[in-house]
Amino acid sequence: MRALGLTQAEAELLTSRAARRLGRRRYRVRALAFTVATAAPLRPLIPRRLRLKAIRPLLHALLPGPSENVLYATRQAPGKPGGLDG
Amino acid sequence: MAESADVAIVGSGISGLLAARELLAAGREVTLIERGPARYGADSLSLDSREEPLPSTEHNTLPGAGEGGHGWQYGYAFGGSSLLWAGVAPRLLPSDFETHSRFGIGRDWPISYETLLPYYQEAERALSVSGSPHPLFPGSDAYPVPPVEPSAADRLLGPLLEPFGALAVARRLAGPGGYPPPLDGGVDDVEESVTALDVARELASSPGLTVRDRTVASRLRTESGRVTAIDLVGADGGHEALSANRVVLAAHGIENAAILLRSGFGGDSLGRWLGDHTHVVIDLEVEAPVEHWLASSRDSGISYAWADGDWRSERASAVVVPFNPGLLARDDLAEGLADGEGGSRLRERLSERFAKTLVVYASLEDVPREDRFVELSADRDSLGIAKTRVHYPADSDYVARGLDRVCQGLEERLAPLGARVARRRAGNLGGHMLGTCHMGAGGVVDENLRAHGYDNLFVAGGSAFPTHSALHPTATIAALAIRLGRHLAAESS
Numbered sequence: 001m002r003a004l005g006l007t008q009a010e011a012e013l014l015t016s017r018a019a020r021r022l023g024r025r026r027y028r029v030r031a032l033a034f035t036v037a038t039a040a041p042l043r044p045l046i047p048r049r050l051r052l053k054a055i056r057p058l059l060h061a062l063l064p065g066p067s068e069n070v071l072y073a074t075r076q077a078p079g080k081p082g083g084l085d086g
Numbered sequence: 087m088a089e090s091a092d093v094a095i096v097g098s099g100i101s102g103l104l105a106a107r108e109l110l111a112a113g114r115e116v117t118l119i120e121r122g123p124a125r126y127g128a129d130s131l132s133l134d135s136r137e138e139p140l141p142s143t144e145h146n147t148l149p150g151a152g153e154g155g156h157g158w159q160y161g162y163a164f165g166g167s168s169l170l171w172a173g174v175a176p177r178l179l180p181s182d183f184e185t186h187s188r189f190g191i192g193r194d195w196p197i198s199y200e201t202l203l204p205y206y207q208e209a210e211r212a213l214s215v216s217g218s219p220h221p222l223f224p225g226s227d228a229y230p231v232p233p234v235e236p237s238a239a240d241r242l243l244g245p246l247l248e249p250f251g252a253l254a255v256a257r258r259l260a261g262p263g264g265y266p267p268p269l270d271g272g273v274d275d276v277e278e279s280v281t282a283l284d285v286a287r288e289l290a291s292s293p294g295l296t297v298r299d300r301t302v303a304s305r306l307r308t309e310s311g312r313v314t315a316i317d318l319v320g321a322d323g324g325h326e327a328l329s330a331n332r333v334v335l336a337a338h339g340i341e342n343a344a345i346l347l348r349s350g351f352g353g354d355s356l357g358r359w360l361g362d363h364t365h366v367v368i369d370l371e372v373e374a375p376v377e378h379w380l381a382s383s384r385d386s387g388i389s390y391a392w393a394d395g396d397w398r399s400e401r402a403s404a405v406v407v408p409f410n411p412g413l414l415a416r417d418d419l420a421e422g423l424a425d426g427e428g429g430s431r432l433r434e435r436l437s438e439r440f441a442k443t444l445v446v447y448a449s450l451e452d453v454p455r456e457d458r459f460v461e462l463s464a465d466r467d468s469l470g471i472a473k474t475r476v477h478y479p480a481d482s483d484y485v486a487r488g489l490d491r492v493c494q495g496l497e498e499r500l501a502p503l504g505a506r507v508a509r510r511r512a513g514n515l516g517g518h519m520l521g522t523c524h525m526g527a528g529g530v531v532d533e534n535l536r537a538h539g540y541d542n543l544f545v546a547g548g549s550a551f552p553t554h555s556a557l558h559p560t561a562t563i564a565a566l567a568i569r570l571g572r573h574l575a576a577e578s579s
Contacts, residue, residue: 003423005433038423051424059416066411072433073415073440 003038004062004072013077014068018061027061034058091117091296093574094316094330096303096345098124099166100560101547101567102336103285104212106295108571115294117328119318122163124299137163142302142321146467147340150477156362157516158476160338164299167338168282168560170517173256174385175215175561177206177223181394182403182555189398191453191484192553196526196533199224202565209564210254212285217254222390231257233386238377239408239444240387246499247389253407254561255386298328304471306333306349306543313543319469332542332574336567339519339549343460344474346523346530346537346545353538355529357460360478361520361554364402364450364485365513369413370496373504375441376412385410391499392448392492393556402450402488403556406496409445444505447513448492451556452485460522518559520548535570546570 001011019027036042037054046054063069067078092115095102106116121142137143143162149155160167180199185192203225210217216231233252236244244250289295300321307315307327315327335342343357389406415436422432463473493507523530523537523545530537535550537543546567548559555562 003428004419005428005430038428043426048424052420055420055423056416059420063414063416063419066414069411069414069416069440072419073413073437075437 006072010071014062014071017068018058018064021064022061030058030061089117089326089328091115091328091330093117093332093334094119094328095334095336096316097166097335097337097341097547098122098164098282098286098297099336099338099547100168100171100213100282100285101563102166102334103282103289104209104564104567105334105336105546105571105574107212107285107289108568109575110289110292110294112572112575113294114575115296117296117298117330119298119301119303119316119328120162120164120166121302122161122299124164124297137161140300140321141323141468142300142319144467144469146471146473148463148465148473148475150475150479153478156476156478158340158519159514159517160340160519165282165286167517171256171281171560172385174253174558175210175213175256175564176217176254176388176405176557177202177226177561177565178555178557179222179390179394180224181398182553182557185398185553189396191399193454193524193526195552202562202569205565205569206561208568209561212568213256213561213564214284215254215256215561216252218252220249220251222249222251222394229254235386237386237408237410239410239412239446242376242503243389243408243444243446243500244387246502247391247406247496249390251388251390253385253388256560302469302471303335303337303345304348304469306345306351308349308540311540313540319471323469330542332544334544334546334570334574335523335549336546338547339522340460340474340476342545342547342549343522344462344472347460347462347474348472351537353530355524357522358456358458359454359521359524360458360460360476361452361454361551362478362516362518363554363556363558364452364481364489365515366448366450366489367409367511367513368446368448368493368496368507369509370444370446370500370503370505371439371508372442372444372500376444376503392488392495397491400484400487401491402452402485404448404450404488404492405556406446406448406492409447411445413440413443413445415440443508444500444503446496448489449556449558450485450488450492451554452481454521454524454553455479455482518548518554520551520554520559523549524552525550526552534573535566544570544574 033054037051071077094117096119098120109116183195183198186194211230216233217229218233219227302319304317304319306313313333315329318326385407387408392404458478461475463475465473525531531545535544548563
């Protein structure tokens, strides 16, 4: 989750919610596609249109709605001023 | 005939169920025909989980030649398209009923705002609509649920975008919803939706109600100006006929027209003048960071600054709704990652954009167009029913002029915020299927929704709209359904 600039606590929260929502198998498939499309050695070999196609499903799972969006965009967990540890 | 019904209603969405509610309350018997399975529970309101893969729920529309397809959104499940509804339930403006006589565009409705007013009020009670009085809507002083607290965006934009008011939204919860909800509380982002299932549960124990689920109304049989029976096809492929004293088509605008076309109905208007609202999301960059939060998780305000005026002869009417959640980062995030950005730097860039972006969406009205229409295809679905081809060419210049004026006006009125239109993109399209069986002379039904030339056939829902307004259609669909139900109950008795 370093590609997204998330802290360890944020990554654990968002991935666990996504895996619960999607089911672990579907989550892993999306995560693998994301990793392939964003990894430095492979990325230039994949057309941009396909990179986007591989990246979007995981982002829609990790940031499905306003609550997750506010955490990503403000670094503040809803209801917990100061971030997840706040 | 295997069965007979007093009133047969095709479709279990808002329209069909509210018409049924009035008939059942008057002691009439109603048979409800629905393609999907009858499930009353609200375990999940998402259409994805409720629309079971059955032959009777096969989506059988095709795009017109050379068109990519408009992305029509509807569902074959109990509750119908209300399962996709965001609950937005404003009335139409009084002038929306008279666009031809006032502005020389479209056509006038054969009924007025004043005619529909008591039914709007009843629809708002039935659907638990929250709202507040507004002078643009006479008789709007009795919403059953008070408005939610204005969002930060409403408070910022409202005074600059007058006339502005509370957006009428159907919601179970009175008062402000907590927003954004905590991530670890197991709370859904969206407050509980009101759907047709709320009405369905209310009706479930009515002794006069029979539900024929997993069943397609394939065609109507007619004789001497009357519908004598509905041909039904079950999910198992079995055929039977249902005779009925009165028949109400309360499916959506594409489906109602398809049933009539499959039944051999004709005329210049049937299936034509299909309409949808054009929704455009507009990102406004502002100079200082704005607060997005402390709001309902539903949109809560609406601007009528570009909704009405003599200029409607030249350009589209539009309403503008602040999008409470603000800029959703995931789309820009995907673009950045695809371009090799990432990590904290990308997050910081998007966080700054989030803080300095106000998002609104504009809903615009196109003029009814003859080249947007529904026809039968030569292809057939797995039950042997003719598929439907839907022609929906791109918006007219009338809409483009309306949108340009909105964007120009936003920058002018929001100059105190240093606002600049940074981006406009297509919003949610295809959810409103309007106008294929429109009311009035030259249309398909009369002012009481009775099909011209048929004394026991009625067409409800958005398909009966003569024009489309810029405002969301569900409250009007509900009001027309209640009016129809009462009319039929009185006629029956």
